[in-house]
Amino acid sequence: LEHLTRQGRRNVNQVADELDLPQSTVSSNIQILVDAGLVQTRSEKGRKGSQKICNSTFTELLIAFKDPTPAQNSNAIEVSMPIGLYTRCEVSAPCGLCSPEGIIGLLDVPDTFLDPDRMRAGLLWFNHGFVEYQFPNNAKLAGTSIQALELTMELSSEVPGTSKDWPSDITVAINGHEIGTWTSPGDFGDKRGKFTPDWWKLAGSQYGDLKRWKVTADGTFLDGTNLSACCLGDLALNEHRSIRVRIGVKEDARHPGGMNVFGRGFGNHDQDITLRLIRS
Structure with a gap:
């Protein structure tokens, strides 16, 4: 060639x-x-x-070696939500949005989170506040019952620069019910994220931890460990055509260390926020 x-x-x-x-x-x-x-x-x-x-045929080829895609559970209904397609937000500076191509809007200006270009975001961050996403309740549309709900996303704390020791309490709520809080250990910048673009400064947030919440009839679990008593019945999925997922850091959090959300084109996992409904 x-x-x-x-x-x-x-x-x-x-x-x-x-x-x-x-x-x-x-x-x-x-x-x-x-x-x-x-x-x-x-x-x-x-x-x-x-x-x-x-x-x-081509003058240039780009070859990407990615981790094998895990087998999909045919008993699950999955929706991937780009991190910029939130339907509500209340954030405080320092804050910002980036696409894989560059900065979106103005840094440290909360109103930038209303910029229509946010749909291209691959990284967003803020000090405290929340972003809320509205997923379609495809189980209700299909008329099927659910035995579990899974939510997966890549997250880290947010600090000017980076710090591996910067805890932050990140709380997740679904349909208005808090399912639990995870304390992120830090804002990671020891090495470039696998998918973080070269133009993004190495001194900035590079990657996060991929976390998985699972809500069942027995409560909520985080990466397989019991997190809270919030159970599937509390979410009243049968009563709503959509599923509202809110992710944020409270002003009165014990560890108010901000939040980074990594989507496609940033971090170590190159994925959107993923919601999976496991059929009964």
Whole structure:
């Protein structure tokens, strides 16, 4: 591919001569690249009949090695919500929004959280307050009963700069009921997040912890550990066409250390906020 990109159009014999490879080897490998859509060929008249002319389809390739996607539970209804598509917010500075391409609006200006470009956000942060998301209640629409609700997102504390020792109490509520509080240990900047873009300063928040809340008939669990007595019945899912998820830091929190929410294009997990409804 590099040879064709640099040298331009070539027939198979030319490529074989220039790379000092057997013509049969070049021919079979070019066919593999053609099947993959990376090389294009066409026949043209030559001095001794027709010849196959090859050229690279692309001038640049980007290859990403990602973790294998886990098998999806066919008994689950899943919705992924981009972090910028909140329906309500009340935040205090320092605060801000970023897309993978750059800063959105003005930094440390809470009204920026109303900017329509927020839908492109891959990172948001604030000192205290909340963002609230409205997920469709697809279980109610489908007329099916639910045995558990799971919520997954990547979070960290927020401090000017970074600090691995900066606890923050992050509280999650669903349909107006608090399901529990997780104390984030810090704001991580010891290394660049796997998906955090190069333009984002290394001194800024790089990644968070991927946390999973699960609400069942027996209570709420955080990463498999019992967190609170709030159970599925308290959320009254059958009474609502939507599921409201609020994430925030209270002004009177014991550890008011701010919050970062990482979405696609930032952090270590390249995912939106994910809500899963597990059917009975």
